[in-house]
Amino acid sequence: MYENKLWKTKYFFYGAWDCQEAFRIAILEPFSLKKDDDSKLKSFKDSVPYIEEALKVYFTEVDKQWKLFDTEKAWEPINLDETQLPKESYQSKFTWVLKRFFSHLFLPLILQCLYTIFITRHSCLLIRISHLGFVLLMYIYFFQNIRGASMKMEHKMQYLSTITNEQETGADGWNQVARRMNMYLFRQKVWKNEEFFFDGIDCQRFFERNFVGLLSSKRVTYSGVTIC
Known part of the structure; x- marks a missing residue:
């Protein structure tokens, strides 16, 4: 270059x-x-x-x-009976999302909003609101991708390995994968707590959003479902 x-x-x-x-x-x-x-x-x-x-x-x-x-890199035997998913600790997923959003992005968001208000102080109200809305949308987009960006290749391989080695199927299987990965990513200091995935559904959607599109050209089986 x-x-x-x-x-x-x-x-x-x-x-x-x-x-x-x-x-x-x-x-x-x-x-x-x-x-x-x-x-x-x-x-x-x-x-x-x-x-x-x-x-x-x-x-x-x-x-x-x-x-x-x-x-x-096989998993060590882990007792997951006492490991809780965030869905078992929070009243709703919305509460969990708000906590994560403000713990990761609150200060940068506030500073960016103040800066936006300052540079648009002489503009009309509609333009100021539009700028603030754009800032919020950008932060929401960034927040949606922050988990995938925080995982290195070895973490993603561990994630896929955990899925393929999970013996349970369906919702129970994805819940087990979420528990294991929450613990693993916390121990690897990828995430600051054991709340990377909210529940099995969140874990499955993360897989579908970040991996299915790339794996769809091959025949891949996960949790009893075959992707051709």
Whole structure:
């Protein structure tokens, strides 16, 4: 990027994780979600063969890491009987969401709102409200993606491994996965408490939102459901 004068310094990526995330967001997900060759050619044009080759190398390495991970990082026996899900501690999911939102984003949100009010102080009321609404929407969008962004590759692999190794099916199975992952992510200091997932439904929706689209091109089975 620097040699081709596309970036002012030699430090376009902060580290390997940033590079991987850029690859996932800019290439892996958009390309994988295209259903046929025509749509791929329309979106990526002459880059299609290069992207296909890059994805082939990428998935080969992922498969290699997955096999290594799945054999060497088995779960230790854990008693989950006394482990509660947030849904068992909070009156409603709305209360849980509010607590997480304000604990993670309250100060930045307040500062941003004050800054927005300051720079629009001479504007009409409609413009000021529109700016504040835009700020809130941006923070809501960021908040919805904060969990996935906080997980490194090894955490995501542990998540998938927990799903595939869960013996229970249906709602009970997803509740067990949520309990295990809440404990695991807290111990790994990914999350500051054991409340990463609200319940099994939240855990399942997280999987569907972040993984199903990428896995739909392969035959994948989870909790008794097969994705083709």
